[in-house]
Amino acid sequence: MKSEREFFENYLIKKNLRETPQRGMILDAFLKREEHITAEQLYDIVKKCDPSIGQATVYRVLRLIVESGLAREVDFSDGVMRYEHCYNHPHHDHLVCKGCGKTVEVVDSVIEELQKRVAESFGFELTDHEMYLYGNCADCRKKLQG
Amino acid sequence: MKSEREFFENYLIKKNLRETPQRGMILDAFLKREEHITAEQLYDIVKKCDPSIGQATVYRVLRLIVESGLAREVDFSDGVMRYEHCYNHPHHDHLVCKGCGKTVEVVDSVIEELQKRVAESFGFELTDHEMYLYGNCADCRKKLQG
DNA sequence: GCCATATTGATAATGATAATCATTAGCAAC
DNA sequence: GTTGCTAATGATTATCATTATCAATATGGC
Incomplete structure (x- = not known):
């Protein structure tokens, strides 16, 4: 858990991106969840902590998480993209x-x-x-x- | 070519659906094309024969063609569905x-x-x-x- | 603290496909 | 061939997930 956060922070630094409470919150919610999650589900979870969060931000951060290498997209052909862990979670x-x-x-x-x-x-x-x-x-x- | 048409006509009869010029035209255009095709590409082709054709009809007939077993959907994850032949064209x-x-x-x-x-x-x-x-x-x- | 710049949230836009609906056309029975 | 029932069509609008826009705000190096 700790190392995932560090991993993400390193990614942000490397890309000259900033650390923000929203990014931290969304990442935490994603990491806590072990199964696949959709952007909408993640949005619902995060809204409970901070109702002012925008869903565009969830989409944006989810993309960052993927780009950093912590998550991967999964497409079950039902029209919604899902995201799953990548870190210490080998290909399958x-x-x-x-x-x-x-x-x-x-x-x-x-x-x-x-x-x-x-x-x-x-x-x-x-x-x-x-x-x-x-x-x-x-x-x-x-x-x-x- | 002949048998594909018959196959489709049989499907229409079995399902109590009607044979129409639009269905014939769209099917022909699909059969003529050997590679994958998107709904939009098919629409463009068919429009040249009959500019009055609606693109909703193309989507509808394409679905019928799939249901009949003459075509299958292919999804290369680029946001557009493609359709390819199925008849005498084994799984791959x-x-x-x-x-x-x-x-x-x-x-x-x-x-x-x-x-x-x-x-x-x-x-x-x-x-x-x-x-x-x-x-x-x-x-x-x-x-x-x- | 200041400033340049990145980030945010709200909202509108996008793009593929599906639904709606009035009009038209196919076809079986007469 | 007309009638009548029902399916099909085309135009248009809706949907739904995801992106882009943009003004307002927050971040981090100085």
């Missing part, structure tokens, strides 16, 4: 239940390796990827049958 | 060059199998997936170095 992909929206973080090193090889076989240097697995979780399947 | 994923935007269709049956297994290991039944590999193509890398 997502398994999403189409029924209840539950998500599970997954990694498969073999898949990762194959992705790199596939890209290379077409002369590409892989820099990044997105993988979303959509399906129905055990609970939802049970409900549908029962 | 995409390799996208971050430099020039060039895309390559890729499939790797081992990855596909592993995706299914990963999902199952969390109790999910995989119905669908999205995978986008982002990188730099050989040409773009050469340009950057030269």
Whole structure:
């Protein structure tokens, strides 16, 4: 927790940006939350501490957090961007239940390796990827049958 | 080409929908195009044949084409939905060059199998997936170095 | 404390797509 | 071929997440 804050402060200094109470507050709220969060959800949380905060600021700070490397954007194709932790939180992909929206973080090193090889076989240097697995979780399947 | 039209007409009949010149025209324009296309691009093409066509109709027919199974949506995360052929065009994923935007269709049956297994290991039944590999193509890398 | 400059909050703008609604067109039964 | 029912169209407006604008304010080095 401490180190994330320092990390962010270092980023601000490096970019000649200023430390402000809003930035601190938004960062804290983001760090406290372990799961994905949307800009709106974060706005709602932060408003409770400081009702005068503007949602544009939340969007702006969220972008800073991403640029600093503390967060990453996740897009489940439902029209809203979500943000998840990046710091000490290694890369992973997502398994999403189409029924209840539950998500599970997954990694498969073999898949990762194959992705790199596939890209290379077409002369590409892989820099990044997105993988979303959509399906129905055990609970939802049970409900549908029962 | 013939069979795609029949396929679409069958879909319309099955759903009690009507065959209209606009639907025919938009479908034709979509089928003629081999690569991905956006709603806006399709609108521009179709407008040349019939300037009175509305862009809402393009969006509507595009949705019908997807529902019929002739097209599938592709989202390269740039804020615009693209549509690609589905008919006699088996599932594949995409390799996208971050430099020039060039895309390559890729499939790797081992990855596909592993995706299914990963999902199952969390109790999910995989119905669908999205995978986008982002990188730099050989040409773009050469340009950057030269 | 002062000043240059970054930041804020409110609000309007944007851009893709969806909804609305009056008008028009397809088609089955007569 | 007319009628009548219903679906489809085009124009327009709405929506919704995210950005840009801009005047007012706060920050941090001097």
